[in-house]
Amino acid sequence: MQYSAASPFLARARAPTAVLAVTSAGPASAHVKWFSRDADCAIPPLSPLQVISSADFLLLGAISLMVMAAAALLDSRLSRTGSRALAFADTLDERSTAWLPRLLRFGLATFFCTAVLYFGAAPVFLTPELHALRPWVPMLQLGIAVTLMWRPSAWLGAVGIFVLYGSAMATYGWFHLLDYPVFLAAAAFVAIDSLGRARYNELALAVLRVGAGITLMWAGAEKWLYPWWSDEVLNHQLRGARGEFSSAFFMAAAGWVEFCAAYALVFGRLGAQLSAWVLLVPFLAAIPLFGALDAIGHAPIVVVLVMLGLTRTRLPAAMQGAADRASALRRGATCTLAGLAAVGVYWGLQALAYRRFDTIEPGLTAVAALLALPLLMWCLPRLSRSTYRHPAPWYRTAP
Numbered sequence: 001m002q003y004s005a006a007s008p009f010l011a012r013a014r015a016p017t018a019v020l021a022v023t024s025a026g027p028a029s030a031h032v033k034w035f036s037r038d039a040d041c042a043i044p045p046l047s048p049l050q051v052i053s054s055a056d057f058l059l060l061g062a063i064s065l066m067v068m069a070a071a072a073l074l075d076s077r078l079s080r081t082g083s084r085a086l087a088f089a090d091t092l093d094e095r096s097t098a099w100l101p102r103l104l105r106f107g108l109a110t111f112f113c114t115a116v117l118y119f120g121a122a123p124v125f126l127t128p129e130l131h132a133l134r135p136w137v138p139m140l141q142l143g144i145a146v147t148l149m150w151r152p153s154a155w156l157g158a159v160g161i162f163v164l165y166g167s168a169m170a171t172y173g174w175f176h177l178l179d180y181p182v183f184l185a186a187a188a189f190v191a192i193d194s195l196g197r198a199r200y201n202e203l204a205l206a207v208l209r210v211g212a213g214i215t216l217m218w219a220g221a222e223k224w225l226y227p228w229w230s231d232e233v234l235n236h237q238l239r240g241a242r243g244e245f246s247s248a249f250f251m252a253a254a255g256w257v258e259f260c261a262a263y264a265l266v267f268g269r270l271g272a273q274l275s276a277w278v279l280l281v282p283f284l285a286a287i288p289l290f291g292a293l294d295a296i297g298h299a300p301i302v303v304v305l306v307m308l309g310l311t312r313t314r315l316p317a318a319m320q321g322a323a324d325r326a327s328a329l330r331r332g333a334t335c336t337l338a339g340l341a342a343v344g345v346y347w348g349l350q351a352l353a354y355r356r357f358d359t360i361e362p363g364l365t366a367v368a369a370l371l372a373l374p375l376l377m378w379c380l381p382r383l384s385r386s387t388y389r390h391p392a393p394w395y396r397t398a399p
Helices: 009-013 015-025 048-052 055-078 084-119 136-147 151-172 181-196 201-225 227-234 247-266 270-285 292-297 299-310 325-354 362-389
Strands: none
Touching (some): 048 055, 048 325, 048 362, 055 247, 055 270, 055 325, 084 136, 084 151, 084 201, 084 270, 084 292, 084 299, 136 151, 151 181, 181 201, 181 299, 201 227, 201 247, 201 299, 201 325, 227 247, 247 270, 247 325, 270 299, 292 299, 325 362
């Protein structure tokens, strides 16, 4: 299927309607590799120039900038000292923090046991498309499940998860495994909680939030660069959600919705918690459509999103929300710049992973680099300075 640079004017005029539609359907197909026969990381994606020259992509990016700026401003007002929303979030955090490590450990243990039973003679490393024709994989997964049942031994389970991730990377390549840093973040949380005996869980929660955010932002960028991967799903399971919009337009909108929600998951105050629940809804709604395979495959990130929805962000103050209209607008602009940078980074890493240097077009490489340049020159230095002045409270220990 060919993807034009622009869709019909009618579709663009109804962009807000599309955004509402993909809010419920877009992230549900985050790992379309599990269901699409066209998904192959070795095939070159759309070039950065093709993506950013699309009228749909630019229009939806402008809408995303305004929505994220408004969301940042609303987030700052809801997060003011003394607000009912802030008091409720604090209470929720205080009541849930102590038992969340058990939720993650038991959730992962259930996931690995279920995966062994469901996939049987055709085991997988971590997700349904990562087939592992090795007899030791199910045995290791059961061993991980057993060690996760108790905090003192849970660090061994974390090591086992790292081994599975590394083995999958050795089999399928490092670029393919960039889809799943949430497994590394979950394993890191388990290890920090186990070895530190809950004394450093502030840091563990921060690592978990960043890992989940990167995972979902990467999935959003994937929708922009490999829109045809979702054709089969959009024409069957999600045909009703797509409506009259073209597949190309729908995937551009889905990418922006998922990327922005994941961005807010990391760079927000109360919005960071709300974004977790927003992202959780489509994952759960997808289960009746895609069945047991989807339920098992997405179980770890569902557990992680529940944890992040119950807890306040532990990231530095400089990464949380906005203080006024000007800073809210900067937040929206930063999110849009991050989306553009993700296009360049994704294309560049795919080229680095699967193509020889002499076959990579210098012009496209320059475009990819230029997309990331504004973010590197403007946003990251400001964030680094603010983070240095207002560090995260990771030094605090549990009572």
